[in-house]
Amino acid sequence: MTETKYTYSIVEDTASGLCNSSRLTYEIQQSEIVTMLGRIDISGDVLDIWFKDPLSSGDETRLDTLVSNHTGEELLESCENELRWSEFSAMADNINPALLYTEPSGTNEYLIFFVYSSALIHCHITKGTADATDFENNYKADCNKKEAPRVRITTNKSGRKLHSRFITFSTSTAASGIQYDNTDYNENDYGDLTYTMKDSEGNTVTDPTEAKETWLDWEPEWDFEICGGAIYVPTDLASRQFSISSLSQENGSATGYCENHNLKVNSLFTVSGATPSEYNGKKRATNIVDSNNFTFNVESEIAETASGTITAVEGDDAWEIHVIAAPDIPAAYGGSIVFIANPRIKWIKDTWLSLDASLNPAEMTYSETHHTNKIRFVIKHPVGAQTELQLTLRVFK
Numbered sequence: 001m002t003e004t005k006y007t008y009s010i011v012e013d014t015a016s017g018l019c020n021s022s023r024l025t026y027e028i029q030q031s032e033i034v035t036m037l038g039r040i041d042i043s044g045d046v047l048d049i050w051f052k053d054p055l056s057s058g059d060e061t062r063l064d065t066l067v068s069n070h071t072g073e074e075l076l077e078s079c080e081n082e083l084r085w086s087e088f089s090a091m092a093d094n095i096n097p098a099l100l101y102t103e104p105s106g107t108n109e110y111l112i113f114f115v116y117s118s119a120l121i122h123c124h125i126t127k128g129t130a131d132a133t134d135f136e137n138n139y140k141a142d143c144n145k146k147e148a149p150r151v152r153i154t155t156n157k158s159g160r161k162l163h164s165r166f167i168t169f170s171t172s173t174a175a176s177g178i179q180y181d182n183t184d185y186n187e188n189d190y191g192d193l194t195y196t197m198k199d200s201e202g203n204t205v206t207d208p209t210e211a212k213e214t215w216l217d218w219e220p221e222w223d224f225e226i227c228g229g230a231i232y233v234p235t236d237l238a239s240r241q242f243s244i245s246s247l248s249q250e251n252g253s254a255t256g257y258c259e260n261h262n263l264k265v266n267s268l269f270t271v272s273g274a275t276p277s278e279y280n281g282k283k284r285a286t287n288i289v290d291s292n293n294f295t296f297n298v299e300s301e302i303a304e305t306a307s308g309t310i311t312a313v314e315g316d317d318a319w320e321i322h323v324i325a326a327p328d329i330p331a332a333y334g335g336s337i338v339f340i341a342n343p344r345i346k347w348i349k350d351t352w353l354s355l356d357a358s359l360n361p362a363e364m365t366y367s368e369t370h371h372t373n374k375i376r377f378v379i380k381h382p383v384g385a386q387t388e389l390q391l392t393l394r395v396f397k
Contacts, residue, residue: 003038004054008047008067018072019047021106022332027066029330033059034202034213037331042106058201085131088112088123089139097121098363099143100334101135110135112143113334115365115372122333160225160396165190167391169216172197172208172384180216192220200383209384216391217327219374223365224395226375231321232390244271244310247279252300253286254279255293256312263294266382269314274306283312320380325364328371335372364395 011017021040028037028049038050047067055063083091092099097114104111110132113122125131169180179195196204197211205211246257263269267285274280283296322341329335364373377391 002053004051006049006063010045010047013067014070014072015068016071019070019106020072022104023073024070025332026330027070029336031062031066032202033062035059040105056201083121083123085123085125091121099139101143102332104332120370163395163397165393167193168388170386170388171214171379171381172211172386174208175206193218208386212383214379216377217374219371221366222397224373224397225363226395228394230392241311241313244312247274247306247310248304249298249302250304252297253295254298255295257293259292261292261294263288267314269312271310271312273308274310275308276302278302279306322378324376326372326374327376328374
């Protein structure tokens, strides 16, 4: 990743000459900007917005629009479930929840919150006040602890049973096709899955030939603890080495021979060991002649026949998977938790990628308003690429 900064003038570039970093963070994370936000720095009139990678031209335009429309108003001042500190601390003392807090950049305050009965309960405290002193002395040390202050004596809460959900889906598939299978034994759809396609600019699209990402949002209407999961990857996406016993080209089209190569049109592979070296490098299959012969493009000026011990490694760097919990809630407020980030699918061993959290399950509480138990699966792939994958989710419910 290459962290990239975008600089604005608060006075000249925002709607009211003011900036509230908490609200701006929320506005960015709720927008269609795909690249992950790093942080927001404010120094006088200078507003620096950092992203984990450079923005696309479309996302940079979206950011400009967000900044120009930004009012600088407090994010939560009119939201329900915001309590005064006296009310918040009394409720916390009574129900003993897992407390979380953050210190929004560009402010002089604490934001403390917890989830109770599917509601997000929160409180703002200005530093240096009596309320802040009470928080610092009596509550702060117990915040941001996994399952704090509870003690787990079994692998799951009493009364919950292990539940495994298998979801089969295809990338880059129109609504008229079969996008996914999320049914019970009676072939009834569970109704808790949303399928979305995004183009290279991060826009939602319906044309599968424009899709660069496929998103699956799983949001059941019940509380659960997630304790693991896996994704099955077709063997044609996993990394595989094969030998090319002969290689020649005519008019810029190279033909390779490998017995039972198992390639498909558009399969990506990297050639090495060939002389001249122009035959080497990352290539994409343009035609499958038969089970033993395939073609790819090279420069037409190179020698007609290649020599050497020639091998190739198949696998497409464009295929990635990302898994994010509570993606609708900004990271500054305890959401957008990354479970899996950026593994190249071609390197997944034995065609499975698994996540085992059985000894420390993550509590996911359902909220129709805040979507606190939503899990998003983002599959990045070549534009329009269609393949079938299967997810496995292991939860206590």
